[in-house]
Amino acid sequence: MEVLIDVHSHSKLSFDGSGDPMDMAKRALGLGVSHFAITDHIEIDEFYDYERDYPAVIAGVRPAYEKVLAGYGDKMKIYFATELGQPLYDLPRAEKIIAENDFDFIIGSVHRTENYEHMSKIPDTEFDRKRVIKEYFEEMLALCEWGKFCTLGHITFLMRFVNIDTPTGLVTEKTERSQATFDVHKPIIDKILETIIKNDIALEVNSSGYRRGLGCPMPSAAFIKRYKELGGKMITVGSDAHILDDIAIDIPQCIALIREIGFDEICVFEKKNPVFIKI
Numbered sequence: 001m002e003v004l005i006d007v008h009s010h011s012k013l014s015f016d017g018s019g020d021p022m023d024m025a026k027r028a029l030g031l032g033v034s035h036f037a038i039t040d041h042i043e044i045d046e047f048y049d050y051e052r053d054y055p056a057v058i059a060g061v062r063p064a065y066e067k068v069l070a071g072y073g074d075k076m077k078i079y080f081a082t083e084l085g086q087p088l089y090d091l092p093r094a095e096k097i098i099a100e101n102d103f104d105f106i107i108g109s110v111h112r113t114e115n116y117e118h119m120s121k122i123p124d125t126e127f128d129r130k131r132v133i134k135e136y137f138e139e140m141l142a143l144c145e146w147g148k149f150c151t152l153g154h155i156t157f158l159m160r161f162v163n164i165d166t167p168t169g170l171v172t173e174k175t176e177r178s179q180a181t182f183d184v185h186k187p188i189i190d191k192i193l194e195t196i197i198k199n200d201i202a203l204e205v206n207s208s209g210y211r212r213g214l215g216c217p218m219p220s221a222a223f224i225k226r227y228k229e230l231g232g233k234m235i236t237v238g239s240d241a242h243i244l245d246d247i248a249i250d251i252p253q254c255i256a257l258i259r260e261i262g263f264d265e266i267c268v269f270e271k272k273n274p275v276f277i278k279i
C-alpha cells in the first residue's frame with residue numbers, strides 16, 4: 001500500500017475552516033493517512049482583526065492537537081503545526097509566536113501583497129496584473145530569506161486569481177497560468193527556489209490546485225522539476241483541506257507526479273527537523 005500523507009489542513013479554528021479537529025483526524029485515518037497535521041491559519045497582517053481573533057486560535061491549537069494526539073496518536077503520526085501567513089508584516093509578532101509555541105511544522109505562506117489585500121478582487125488591468133505578480137514574488141523571496149519556517153506553501157497560489165501577461169498575449173485559462181508564470185518569471189522563481197534550498201526549507205506540493213481549476217498542484221511540474229535541477233531535496237505534500245471531504249484529496253496524484261519527476265522520498269517535520277519517507 002502506498003504512503004498517504006497530508007500535512008496541510010484547516011479546522012474550524014481557522015476563519016475559513018469548518019471541521020472539528022477530532023472529526024478531521026478520524027476522516028484522515030479512515031482514508032489511510034499515515035502522517036497528518038492540522039495547520040490552522042495565523043495571518044500576521046490580520047492579527048488584531050476582531051473577526052479573526054488569532055490570539056484565540058493560538059490558544060486553541062495546542063489543546064486541539066493534544067486531544068487529537070490522545071485519540072489517534074497510536075494509529076498515525078500527528079504533528080503540532082500551523083500555517084503562518086505574511087509574517088514579514090509584523091516580524092516581532094511572528095517571531096514571538098514561533099518562540100512561544102513548540103511547533104513541529106510551520107508552513108510559510110503569502111496570501112496577499114502590500115497593495116492587494118484580497119487576491120480575488122484584483123482589477124484585471126495590465127498595470128494591476130504586473131504589479132501584483134511582481135509584489136507577490138518579491139514578498140515571497142523576502143519571506144524565504146527570513147526563513148524561520150519549514151516549508152514554502154503553495155508557491156503558485158496567486159495563479160488561481162490573476163491572468164498572466166506574456167510576450168505572446170494574455171493567458172486567461174487557469175490551466176495554463178502556472179506554466180506561463182514559470183516561463184515569464186523564471187529569474188525570480190529561481191531565486192526563491194535557490195533561497196529555500198540554501199535555508200533548508202522544503203517546497204510544498206499542494207493538491208488543492210487540482211480542485212481549484214488549475215489542472216495541476218501548486219506548484220506545477222515545471223516548478224518541481226526546476227527545484228530538483230537546482231539541488232532541492234525536501235518536498236512536503238498537503239491537501240489544504242478546509243472541509244472534511246477534502247482531506248487527502250488528490251494527494252496520490254501529487255505523489256505520483258513527484259515520483260515521476262525523480263524524487264523517491266518526501267518529508268514531514270518533527271520539532272522542525274525533516275524526516276524523510278520513501279514514496
